[in-house]
Amino acid sequence: MNDKALVRHLSACETMGSASCICTDKTGTLTTNHMVVNKIWICEKSLDVKGNESKEILSSEISGASSILLQVIFQNTSSEVIKEDGKTSILGTPTESALLEFGLLLGGDFDAVRREVNILKVEPFNSVRKKMSVLVAHPHGGKRAFCKGASEIVLGMCNKFIDFNGESVILSREQVKNITDVINSFASEALRTLCLAFKNIDDSSIENDIPDDGYTLIAVVGIKDPVRPGVKDAVQTCLAAGITVRMVTGDNINTAKAIAKECGILTEDGLAIEGQEFRNMSPEQKKAVIPRIQVMARSLPLDKHTLVKTLRDEFGEVVAVTGDGTNDAPALHEADIGLAMGIAGTEVAKESADVIILDDNFKTIVNVARWGRSVYINIQKFVQFQLTVNVVALIINFVSACVSGSAPLTAVQLLWVNMIMDTLGALALATEPPNDGLMKRPPVGRGTSFITKAMWRNIIGQSIYQLIVLGVLNFYGKQLLGLSGSDATEVLDTVIFNAFVFCQVFNEINSRDIEKINIFVGMFDSWVFLGVMVCTVAFQVS
Ligand SMILES: Nc1ncnc2c1ncn2[C@@H]1O[C@H](COP(=O)(O)OP(=O)(O)OP(=O)(O)O)[C@@H](O)[C@H]1O
Numbered sequence: 296m297n298d299k300a301l302v303r304h305l306s307a308c309e310t311m312g313s314a315s316c317i318c319t320d321k322t323g324t325l326t327t328n329h330m331v332v333n334k335i336w337i338c339e340k341s342l343d344v345k346g347n348e349s350k351e352i353l354s355s356e357i358s359g360a361s362s363i364l365l366q367v368i369f370q371n372t373s374s375e376v377i378k379e380d381g382k383t384s385i386l387g388t389p390t391e392s393a394l395l396e397f398g399l400l401l402g403g404d405f406d407a408v409r410r411e412v413n414i415l416k417v418e419p420f421n422s423v424r425k426k427m428s429v430l431v432a433h434p435h436g437g438k439r440a441f442c443k444g445a446s447e448i449v450l451g452m453c454n455k456f457i458d459f460n461g462e463s464v465i466l467s468r469e470q471v472k473n474i475t476d477v478i479n480s481f482a483s484e485a486l487r488t489l490c491l492a493f494k495n496i497d498d499s500s501i502e503n504d505i506p507d508d509g510y511t512l513i514a515v516v517g518i519k520d521p522v523r524p525g526v527k528d529a530v531q532t533c534l535a536a537g538i539t540v541r542m543v544t545g546d547n548i549n550t551a552k553a554i555a556k557e558c559g560i561l562t563e564d565g566l567a568i569e570g571q572e573f574r575n576m577s578p579e580q581k582k583a584v585i586p587r588i589q590v591m592a593r594s595l596p597l598d599k600h601t602l603v604k605t606l607r608d609e610f611g612e613v614v615a616v617t618g619d620g621t622n623d624a625p626a627l628h629e630a631d632i633g634l635a636m637g638i639a640g641t642e643v644a645k646e647s648a649d650v651i652i653l654d655d656n657f658k659t660i661v662n663v664a665r666w667g668r669s670v671y672i673n674i675q676k677f678v679q680f681q682l683t684v685n686v687v688a689l690i691i692n693f694v695s696a697c698v699s700g701s702a703p704l705t706a707v708q709l710l711w712v713n714m715i716m717d718t719l720g721a722l723a724l725a726t727e728p729p730n731d732g733l734m735k736r737p738p739v740g741r742g743t744s745f746i747t748k749a750m751w752r753n754i755i756g757q758s759i760y761q762l763i764v765l766g767v768l769n770f771y772g773k774q775l776l777g778l779s780g781s782d783a784t785e786v787l788d789t790v791i792f793n794a795f796v797f798c799q800v801f802n803e804i805n806s807r808d809i810e811k812i813n814i815f816v817g818m819f820d821s822w823v824f825l826g827v828m829v830c831t832v833a834f835q836v837s
């Protein structure tokens with residue numbers, strides 16, 4: 296399928312067509328997930344990182360802290376630098392790869408720095424703790440803990456920092472404020488911010504526990520993760536289609552806001568909220584703010600679940616949710632349609648999802664919605680068409696049988712009509728490709744009747760018209776066509792049958808668009824439709 300979506304449950308596709316709200320991830324879905332370190336604050340200076348050209352400036356500016364910086368980058372990571380045939384490649388998650396790449400840029404040697412120490416304990420990164428820590432031991436004595444993670448959280452664990460001389464000094468209130476400003480300034484440039492910190496530990500302690508406080512801040516890094524091209528348009532398409540887009544992310548609120556603005560998700564009157572604030576609200580308060588929430592930052596997987604559940608239960612929305620992590624599984628499960636990421640997604644997330652987005656791209660999600668709507672409407676068209684055929688056949692035969700004692704359409708003829716109309720008609724109407732108009736109307740809400748008012752109008756209108764044509768032929772046909780003689784009735788029945796079938800051809804063309812008057816728009820784009828029309832006419836004539 297060239298639409299890059301793997302549908303695990305077929306019905307999900309149709310449900311997606313009636314989605315009224317999408318809760319999307321940020322990283323990888325709205326952004327490209329190609330991360331590079333773009334800025335760093337170290338030794339009380341903010342520096343721009345621009346590939347190799349800034350190498351010298353960087354090296355000279357951070358000389359006092361470069362050794363410890365390389366240690367935290369290379370020793371506190373779950374990713375690896377692999378050297379093969381003289382080429383170096385990095386294996387790991389995008390965030391960590393960006394850091395390793397930066398370490399290499401500074402001239403660090405991954406293997407050498409790794410060999411300096413024994414790693415005693417690792418607390419891997421997860422979306423709840425939002426940080427990763429390790430404990431290492433130097434061969435000639437001395438232990439050290441490293442921590443890297445979500446900037447505000449790690450900053451809160453520090454009581455010292457490395458100053459412009461490369462010395463550890465006490466972190467004053469004022470300094471915390473300055474560093475927070477740095478973090479916010481990085482974040483408002485849509486950079487993902489991480490703090491890197493270390494702590495020296497007394498050798499005498501036997502336990503290998505990784506401490507939670509008393510760290511020394513080494514650096515704040517700003518990692519750039521650009522918005523995917525085309526996402527902005529896809530968001531606009533959603534809005535035009537009456538689908539609200541909400542961003543639920545684990546990232547910093549300012550980063551989230553900056554990205555959301557760039558994608559057109561966050562508007563003037565929208566609300567950006569932190570997961571913690573949302574969590575502490577009473578159910579009533581939650582209900583009051585949810586309609587305005589456009590961005591939820593620093594969220595835990597549980598917040599995502601709560602948001603989805605409330606949207607479904609209290610607001611009756613049809614909710615689509617995207618997720619990649621293992622702990623996104625509950626939200627994916629709770630959603631009407633769970634969309635898992637094919638590249639970044641874990642197996643657990645994929646298992647809980649209905650649709651897998653193979654290229655992790657938000658645009659693909661919108662395409663699924665478009666297909667869903669198209670499936671729904673094509674079924675509607677077919678039902679409208681079938682109902683008309685059957686209603687007319689039934690009434691004309693019934694009335695005629697009551698009045699004159701004979702039915703004009705025989706069983707064989709009805710079977711024939713059913714055969715060509717069911718199979719070919721279904722083929723013609725169901726293969727209509729999705730058109731752009733589909734994404735310009737509001738979604739079909741929960742509990743909306745399948746047969747819309749417009750469909751009733753079409754069915755009744757068509758039926759009346761066909762009944763009049765066939766009725767006139769049936770009762771006055773002989774006079775009108777001047778038929779007489781012994782085979783007059785047979786000829787007339789044949790005429791009626793032909794008229795009936797051609798009425799259906801006409802009906803089929805009419806069913807192409809339920810609402811619009813001009814049913815011919817785009818008809819010649821659908822070769823199957825035209826082919827079927829020609830076949831039907833050809834079969835009937837022969
Ligand atoms: N490997 C890592 N080590 C340490 N900290 C990390 C790592 N990866 C991410 N972080 C920090 O954790 C924060 C939240 O990550 P989390 O996985 O919860 O969100 P995300 O999945 O990256 O975002 P989204 O939900 O938009 O996809 C990030 O903003 C970053 O500061």
Ligand SMILES: [Ca+2]
Binds near residue numbers: 322545619620
């Ligand atoms: Ca995520």
